[in-house]
Amino acid sequence: MSTTIDVPESSNVAKEKVVLAAPSRSGGWKKGVAIMDFILRLGAIAAALGAAATMGTSDQTLPFFTQFFQFEASYDSFTTFQFFVITMALVAGYLVLSLPFSIVAIIRPHAVGPRLFLIILDTVFLTLATASGASAAAIVYLAHNGNQDSNWLAICNQFGDFCAQTSGAVVSSFVSVVIFVLLIVMSALALRRH
Amino acid sequence: MSTTIDVPESSNVAKEKVVLAAPSRSGGWKKGVAIMDFILRLGAIAAALGAAATMGTSDQTLPFFTQFFQFEASYDSFTTFQFFVITMALVAGYLVLSLPFSIVAIIRPHAVGPRLFLIILDTVFLTLATASGASAAAIVYLAHNGNQDSNWLAICNQFGDFCAQTSGAVVSSFVSVVIFVLLIVMSALALRRH
Numbered sequence: 001m002s003t004t005i006d007v008p009e010s011s012n013v014a015k016e017k018v019v020l021a022a023p024s025r026s027g028g029w030k031k032g033v034a035i036m037d038f039i040l041r042l043g044a045i046a047a048a049l050g051a052a053a054t055m056g057t058s059d060q061t062l063p064f065f066t067q068f069f070q071f072e073a074s075y076d077s078f079t080t081f082q083f084f085v086i087t088m089a090l091v092a093g094y095l096v097l098s099l100p101f102s103i104v105a106i107i108r109p110h111a112v113g114p115r116l117f118l119i120i121l122d123t124v125f126l127t128l129a130t131a132s133g134a135s136a137a138a139i140v141y142l143a144h145n146g147n148q149d150s151n152w153l154a155i156c157n158q159f160g161d162f163c164a165q166t167s168g169a170v171v172s173s174f175v176s177v178v179i180f181v182l183l184i185v186m187s188a189l190a191l192r193r194h
Numbered sequence: 195m196s197t198t199i200d201v202p203e204s205s206n207v208a209k210e211k212v213v214l215a216a217p218s219r220s221g222g223w224k225k226g227v228a229i230m231d232f233i234l235r236l237g238a239i240a241a242a243l244g245a246a247a248t249m250g251t252s253d254q255t256l257p258f259f260t261q262f263f264q265f266e267a268s269y270d271s272f273t274t275f276q277f278f279v280i281t282m283a284l285v286a287g288y289l290v291l292s293l294p295f296s297i298v299a300i301i302r303p304h305a306v307g308p309r310l311f312l313i314i315l316d317t318v319f320l321t322l323a324t325a326s327g328a329s330a331a332a333i334v335y336l337a338h339n340g341n342q343d344s345n346w347l348a349i350c351n352q353f354g355d356f357c358a359q360t361s362g363a364v365v366s367s368f369v370s371v372v373i374f375v376l377l378i379v380m381s382a383l384a385l386r387r388h
Contacts, residue, residue, distance in 0.1 A: 077343035080332045112386045119382045123317070123375055127324050134325035135332035138274045142336070143344070149271035150337070152346040181317055184378070188313045191385045192306045 030109035033190045037118075038102045040179050040186075045095045047176035048129070052088035055081055055136070055169035060162040073159040080139045081166065087132035088173055094125050105190075112191065119187040126180040133173035140166050224303035227384045231312075232296045234373050234380075239289045241370035242323070246282035249275055249330070249363035254356040267353040274333045275360065281326035282367055288319050299384075306385065313381040320374040327367035334360050 058081075059074040075081035098121065101114040108114075143163055146154035156163035252275075253268040269275035292315065295308045302308075337357055340348035350357035 073343060078341060079335065079339075116382060116386055120379050123320070123378045123382075126317070126321065127371060127375060130321050130324040131328035134328040138329035138332040139336070141273065142333070142346075145273075147272060149267060150346075150349045152336075152344075155344045177321060181321060184317045185314050188310060188317075188382065188385060191382060192310055 028109075030190050031106060033186050034102065034105040034109055037183060037186055038099070038106060040183055041095055041099060041102055044176045044179040044183070045092055047172050047179065048088050048092035048095060051133075051169045051172035051176065052085050052092060054165055054172060055088070056085045058162055058165040058169070060159050062158060073155065073162045075166070078139055080135045084132045084136040084169065084173070087128050088169075088176075091125050091129045091176065094121065098122075109190075115187050115191050119184055119191065122180055122184050122187065126177065126184065129173060129180060130177050133170055133177055136166065136173070137170045140170055222303075224384050225300060227380050228296065228299040228303055231377060231380055232293070232300060234377055235289055235293060235296055238370045238373040238377070239286055241366050241373065242282050242286035242289060245327075245363045245366035245370065246279050246286060248359055248366060249282070250279045252356055252359040252363070254353050256352060267349070267356045269360070272333055274329045278326045278330040278363070278367070281322050282363075282370075285319050285323045285370065288315065292316075303384075309381050309385050313378055313385065316374055316378050316381065320371065320378065323367060323374060324371050327364055327371055330360065330367070331364045334364055 055075050059072070061072045075085060098118060101118050104111065104114045105118070140163065142152060142154075143159075143166070144154060144156045146152050249269050253266070255266045269279060292312060295312050298305065298308045299312070334357065336346060336348075337353075337360070338348060338350045340346050
């Protein structure tokens with residue numbers, strides 16, 4: 001793989017004057033950051049897809065009913081969980097579409113365009129992923145603990161499987177949030193002049 | 195003010211070799227970005243402090259009581275709102291402490307250190323502000339609309355003032371989130387090589 005990477009870079013030396021001035025050590029360091037960026041993106045895709053799928057399949061029907069509780073709980077019951085599924089699917093879609101730009105950054109470590117494009121869109125989708133994860137966490141907390149002052153009872157005694165599944169989805173979304181923060185910090189480090 | 199800004203830059207030309215190679219047009223553009231960064235930070239401080247203060251003072255005592263509802267609702271009643279107050283106060287504190295670094299970026303538009311420091315910490319506090327704003331928004335939505343399937347009743351009919359105040363705090367926190375995204379995008383644009 002190292003030979004195929006070296007070929008386009010050396011053939012573009014005439015076009016890119018910056019490469020001539022930069023020391024080769026800096027190029028290798030930036031290439032390492034770009035490869036780590038690509039690997040982290042794969043992990044974030046898995047976390048985001050897992051979160052969307054886990055939340056989207058959360059559905060529990062009780063074998064009994066009381067005066068207060070209905071038979072079924074699914075992610076459709078909560079607007080916040082619907083928002084979560086849509087948002088995490090969007091984030092996973094963006095991450096898949098961002099992979100080619102990450103590959104470009106591996107092949108040409110000194111190119112500024114792809115990194116700048118990725119850091120701006122990463123920031124937007126970090127906000128989206130954090131918002132959906134945090135709002136779903138607030139609802140999951142309520143489902144576990146309830147709230148005395150507003151007389152909202154905890155539903156996790158009845159819907160145990162539903163609560164476990166939604167909690168897992170929230171944890172998975174926070175994994176993708178942490179990876180997004182790492183991606184932005186790494187892109188910022190690689191963007192600076194050397 | 196422009197004279198005081200020019201003095202340290204010209205006295206450091208011998209130390210910074212990059213400044214010699216850079217065109218002067220790029221320096222003026224970067225200085226404009228740094229000044230805008232400072233102004234946006236002031237706006238974000240106002241939004242974050244306003245959000246924390248509005249949420250922290252939300253308190254409503256009803257003149258009557260029913261079998262189900264207690265007399266009083268305050269931000270203490272909801273763990274999410276407590277988290278919101280603490281987080282937005284932290285964000286406001288960070289923004290105040292970041293102002294000196296923003297001033298350094300104005301005085302020395304080509305310095306990489308302050309911008310890199312700011313973009314990394316901005317990303318972390320963007321995540322914090324988004325998480326608190328989104329989780330509080332999820333609770334405010336429940337307070338307004340309730341949830342049929344889990345039998346959580348809307349409390350905004352009783353606690354109208356409380357709901358209005360918490361909704362305002364959430365809106366104010368989202369203003370600070372938008373400003374954070376703008377700050378990160380502007381820092382990324384200014385970090386790239388010219």
